[in-house]
Amino acid sequence: MTRSRAGSRPTMRDVAVAAGVGLKTVSRVVNGESGVTPATAGRVRAAIAELGFRRNDSARLLRTGRTASIALLLEDLGDPFSSALSRAVEEVARARDRLLFAGSSAEDPRRERELALAFCARRVDGLLIVPAGDDHRYLLPEAAAGTPVVFLDRPGTGIEADAVLSDNAVGARAGVRHLIRHGHRRIGFVGDLPHIHTCAARLRGYREAMVEAGLPVDERWIATGPTDRATVARSVARLTGGPGAVTALFTGNNRITLAALHHLPTGAGRPALVGFDDLELADLLDPGLTVVAQDPAGLGTTGARLLFDRIDGDRGPARRIEVPTRLIARGSGEIPPAAH
Amino acid sequence: MTRSRAGSRPTMRDVAVAAGVGLKTVSRVVNGESGVTPATAGRVRAAIAELGFRRNDSARLLRTGRTASIALLLEDLGDPFSSALSRAVEEVARARDRLLFAGSSAEDPRRERELALAFCARRVDGLLIVPAGDDHRYLLPEAAAGTPVVFLDRPGTGIEADAVLSDNAVGARAGVRHLIRHGHRRIGFVGDLPHIHTCAARLRGYREAMVEAGLPVDERWIATGPTDRATVARSVARLTGGPGAVTALFTGNNRITLAALHHLPTGAGRPALVGFDDLELADLLDPGLTVVAQDPAGLGTTGARLLFDRIDGDRGPARRIEVPTRLIARGSGEIPPAAH
DNA sequence: CTGAAAGCGCTTACAG
DNA sequence: CTGAAAGCGCTTACAG
Numbered sequence: 001m002t003r004s005r006a007g008s009r010p011t012m013r014d015v016a017v018a019a020g021v022g023l024k025t026v027s028r029v030v031n032g033e034s035g036v037t038p039a040t041a042g043r044v045r046a047a048i049a050e051l052g053f054r055r056n057d058s059a060r061l062l063r064t065g066r067t068a069s070i071a072l073l074l075e076d077l078g079d080p081f082s083s084a085l086s087r088a089v090e091e092v093a094r095a096r097d098r099l100l101f102a103g104s105s106a107e108d109p110r111r112e113r114e115l116a117l118a119f120c121a122r123r124v125d126g127l128l129i130v131p132a133g134d135d136h137r138y139l140l141p142e143a144a145a146g147t148p149v150v151f152l153d154r155p156g157t158g159i160e161a162d163a164v165l166s167d168n169a170v171g172a173r174a175g176v177r178h179l180i181r182h183g184h185r186r187i188g189f190v191g192d193l194p195h196i197h198t199c200a201a202r203l204r205g206y207r208e209a210m211v212e213a214g215l216p217v218d219e220r221w222i223a224t225g226p227t228d229r230a231t232v233a234r235s236v237a238r239l240t241g242g243p244g245a246v247t248a249l250f251t252g253n254n255r256i257t258l259a260a261l262h263h264l265p266t267g268a269g270r271p272a273l274v275g276f277d278d279l280e281l282a283d284l285l286d287p288g289l290t291v292v293a294q295d296p297a298g299l300g301t302t303g304a305r306l307l308f309d310r311i312d313g314d315r316g317p318a319r320r321i322e323v324p325t326r327l328i329a330r331g332s333g334e335i336p337p338a339a340h
Numbered sequence: 341m342t343r344s345r346a347g348s349r350p351t352m353r354d355v356a357v358a359a360g361v362g363l364k365t366v367s368r369v370v371n372g373e374s375g376v377t378p379a380t381a382g383r384v385r386a387a388i389a390e391l392g393f394r395r396n397d398s399a400r401l402l403r404t405g406r407t408a409s410i411a412l413l414l415e416d417l418g419d420p421f422s423s424a425l426s427r428a429v430e431e432v433a434r435a436r437d438r439l440l441f442a443g444s445s446a447e448d449p450r451r452e453r454e455l456a457l458a459f460c461a462r463r464v465d466g467l468l469i470v471p472a473g474d475d476h477r478y479l480l481p482e483a484a485a486g487t488p489v490v491f492l493d494r495p496g497t498g499i500e501a502d503a504v505l506s507d508n509a510v511g512a513r514a515g516v517r518h519l520i521r522h523g524h525r526r527i528g529f530v531g532d533l534p535h536i537h538t539c540a541a542r543l544r545g546y547r548e549a550m551v552e553a554g555l556p557v558d559e560r561w562i563a564t565g566p567t568d569r570a571t572v573a574r575s576v577a578r579l580t581g582g583p584g585a586v587t588a589l590f591t592g593n594n595r596i597t598l599a600a601l602h603h604l605p606t607g608a609g610r611p612a613l614v615g616f617d618d619l620e621l622a623d624l625l626d627p628g629l630t631v632v633a634q635d636p637a638g639l640g641t642t643g644a645r646l647l648f649d650r651i652d653g654d655r656g657p658a659r660r661i662e663v664p665t666r667l668i669a670r671g672s673g674e675i676p677p678a679a680h
Numbered sequence: 681c682t683g684a685a686a687g688c689g690c691t692t693a694c695a696g
Numbered sequence: 697c698t699g700a701a702a703g704c705g706c707t708t709a710c711a712g
Binding site: 359 | 681682683684687688689690
């Protein structure tokens with residue numbers, strides 16, 4: 001196989017020269033277009049093999065005005081929720097012959113913006129984004145220029161765009177109802193930063209369940225803030241300790257649940273626990289972990305399909321789709337209230 | 341903001357016309373090059389804002405001959421090992437101003453090949469690949485043409501290329517030694533398909549530990565095969581049941597460990613267990629799960645750095661780097677042999 | 681300080 | 697059946 005020096009790939013022009021044909025004829029053969037003599041096609045194929053030619057798709061796509069790629073911007077590619085979602089998006093992208101760019105905002109609005117605009121500058125066919133920031137007006141020109149944007153998990157702010165969310169309030173309400181049904185009247189809520197949409201919606205669900213059961217809500221039962229281990233540990237200690245302690249906890253996401261599990265009082269005083277979001281191995285804990293499970297794959301699939309509807313030309317009003325959550329009772333949420 | 345119809349973005353030419361300057365002057369302003377009168381630059385900036393222009397990076401990159409992207413081809417974007425690895429790769433890519441394409445082979449060699457070649461056709465600057473297939477000669481022309489390839493987790497086959505692996509044999513040996521140290525003499529090994537490199541290396545480590553301790557290995561203690569729940573359940577039942585049953589199990593990867601945990605005999609006859617690969621919540625099980633933990637982030641970071649060395653022009657011989665594993669004792673591996 | 685021309689590697693539209 | 701020309705949206709190399 002004759003080849004020029006490493007790093008310089010042969011082009012269609014090189015193939016054309018080698019085969020003694022015109023550029024367009026090479027293009028025809030490479031693209032399987034009809035109207036080429038078998039003999040000519042054979043010479044072209046021989047030259048292709050000889051030179052180790054492979055078409056440059058980036059060049060092809062520039063000419064055709066598409067990029068055959070979509071971008072997925074997550075909170076953290078490495079976390080289980082994001083990765084399950086990614087995989088589902090990938091499958092839809094694959095079915096539609098698109099390659100997938102992926103990136104993490106790391107919960108940093110500046111980084112989110114930077115990455116989103118970088119993807120748009122590459123002219124991806126569409127953008128799926130789990131927002132970290134709370135101002136998405138920077139995407140207005142992109143959307144207007146024809147790059148569809150679909151928000152996942154949380155809605156975008158300052159822009160009319162599709163959003164695919166978990167039914168956060170409904171799910172949280174179901175989880176808290178479950179605790180109430182098992183006899184709890186003093187129930188704590190440990191959540192994320194309160195300005196985050198998911199936290200606000202889940203807290204709303206918590207309040208709804210308490211109100212509909214005629215239970216008072218002591219504001220001291222509600223702890224919101226950063227989700228690092230130490231902060232959650234302090235919140236758990238505060239809510240479950242001392243007089244007037246809660247007998248059950250509802251934890252607002254998987255990071256919080258995980259931290260809480262490590263710092264829960266044990267023995268007879270162990271509070272009941274229902275977590276929002278499922279965890280691997282949750283069924284093997286003792287007691288099993290009762291959760292309101294999200295459907296990250298469902299979010300990804302639904303969001304990606306919606307994005308492709310837009311790519312295909314759907315110009316209807318922005319839609320908001322809620323993907324159902326599911327209560328899975330495994331033991332921790334069925335612990336009865338301890339006699340305090 | 342005047343704008344042509346949605347879907348057609350303004351180009352530098354449009355900006356040049358609107359500002360009454362040449363194309364090159366727009367390019368200068370956009371790229372922050374010197375040598376433009378403040379007045380001219382102002383007119384250009386006004387036109388850019390007016391038209392909502394944003395440079396097309398795909399076009400820019402075609403001209404400059406780079407793509408400022410790398411590709412990561414995994415077994416399954418959705419699994420915890422892959423996603424931790426992805427995130428680490430992303431961070432290195434970001435530090436080097438590259439966007440990241442991601443894709444899953446789904447353990448299908450055909451899909452691996454198809455995706456890898458699609459990435460190469462886009463002319464990614466480099467390719468990181470967790471191989472599914474066992475023949476990577478199809479990458480020979482790509483590597484020769486200057487697209488560096490680094491294999492992760494398992495080495496490539498039929499091609500001289502860098503590989504970054506866990507120290508599978510060393511780690512497995514450490515895990516089995518741990519069981520031996522706790523009094524076990526009959527130890528079972530449940531692994532993946534035996535032709536998979538990681539399975540073979542871990543099985544080798546198992547044998548080494550047994551041999552160095554002077555223990556016989558009954559081939560019936562070794563179960564390799566698919567890692568679905570049912571198959572693993574049967575293997576576990578076979579190894580731990582009946583006369584001559586093993587008193588401890590070494591499970592060869594996280595899927596197998598997870599399945600085994602669901603089907604382990606309980607009570608006094610419970611075998612000791614050490615798993616290769618860590619699991620979230622492993623410390624909260626009862627007993628805690630003893631594992632040989634891999635370092636997926638370390639694999640990703642090391643692999644990505646190696647790839648960028650190659651991108652930067654390193655033409656040295658192919659390297660194989662082993663990333664250390666770490667034994668984490670949490671309880672399940674310290675169960676003494678039951679009196680059978 | 682500014683811009684016209686050529687070119688990155690392809691495809692499109694057209695002519696022979 | 698085949699190919700020369702123009703163009704996708706930029707940058708490079710060069711001339712004024």
